[in-house]
């Protein structure tokens with residue numbers, strides 16, 4: 001059986017003392033198309049404890065629908081868990097005035113580390129003019145932008161990602177789901193641009209992909225996420241720790257890369 | 269987790285023409301991956317059963333897993349009207365001779381309606397003989413609604429059928445399938461993509477562990493995810509043992525050929 005001490009420890013205890021996880025792609029709250037048993041803050045915290053997750057960064061489900069109500073809600077929740085729970089501010093290009101006001105209002109918010117874009121859900125291209133104010137804001141502050149990406153998408157495919165990465169080198173882009181379905185092109189983008197990272201939510205389930213990412217892009221360009229409260233982190237962890245990669249690569253993906261990305265961006 | 273023996277209900281081998289990121293062509297490669305993640309047995313189908321024809325694929329599957337004691341074979345069905353596979357009693361005799369103890373239906377790929385009009389007494393026989401029938405998530409089309417409607421209709425027509433919905437997708441589809449679990453005691457779920465946080469624990473407490481089968485949907489999906497998820501799920505050891513393999517072992521033992 002698998003010879004990795006990290007994998008063994010997760011299998012036997014559910015956690016890994018030497019490799020607490022940093023989850024860069026989480027959400028919060030109930031959501032339209034899915035029943036989620038564990039979506040309250042207390043339930044999510046219990047899941048983090050159970051799975052050895054040290055820290056998560058979330059965008060609220062309410063914020064994906066209603067930025068005004070939802071961003072305020074998400075930030076107020078993260079404030080209750082300093083050092084454990086951080087937030088992305090959702091920017092919806094259809095609400096530029098509200099977005100601008102929120103960027104200004106929450107500019108120095110202690111738990112805010114970046115912005116979340118969901119071009120598919122908002123049916124607006126990542127490269128569109130309406131994202132410009134948010135991207136300029138992120139560039140000026142060297143923020144993280146977690147953007148949803150998906151293959152063969154008119155809104156957020158690998159070409160869109162490459163364009164914004166080129167235009168905003170100061171922004172660290174996390175490619176949520178690694179352009180699921182157009183993995184090869186996404187890997188090329190991540191290899192070409194130092195400011196683009198592959199994020200694993202949903203992509204981790206594709207057999208052989210993590211190995212391919214490590215081989216062609218490098219373990220240093222991959223970060224962990226699992227859309228909590230959607231997916232059981234243990235499923236995602238299993239995919240990473242039982243992939244045919246080194247323990248060094250496992251540590252980089254589960255923890256070290258995210259810590260490096262967050263360095264200097266955390267106020268609490 | 270000593271004493272828990274994992275039996276994967278949903279793996280395939282072969283060289284599918286597209287759609288699988290890294291296929292698993294041979295039984296040898298499958299067994300190596302099972303060893304890597306700690307899985308003892310698997311119920312196997314072949315890519316040719318789905319992508320080509322059961323006429324070809326059923327036979328190839330038997331050849332490819334011959335002599336591998338950890339692998340149990342399954343076959344795909346076709347409508348009796350076109351008489352492509354052995355008919356009636358002969359079909360079940362052939363299954364017995366080949367050591368095959370479960371069936372798959374791929375109505376999308378093979379272009380038929382999976383219902384009583386098409387399968388009539390054949391599926392009554394499958395139900396009576398307690399042969400598990402597996403159907404994939406795309407059985408009714410790419411839209412999940414269509415597949416759940418198909419399942420709902422099929423179970424209404426064959427309420428005693430042992431039906432397993434395989435790899436139903438990472439979005440929790442509880443709002444679709446919980447009514448079916450409530451109504452039909454022979455309806456089962458392969459948990460391979462049931463990634464919902466807290467989902468397994470809730471299903472076990474509501475419906476018992478008997479209705480869930482451990483699976484991976486390998487090689488489309490990695491084996492490590494469901495293996496770790498079930499190993500660490502917040503359920504009793506008894507429930508874990510049942511889901512990991514004992515439920516499937518029981519189902520296969522019940523089969524009368």
Ligand SMILES: [Zn+2]
Nearest residue numbers: 025027176227
């Ligand atoms: Zn997400």
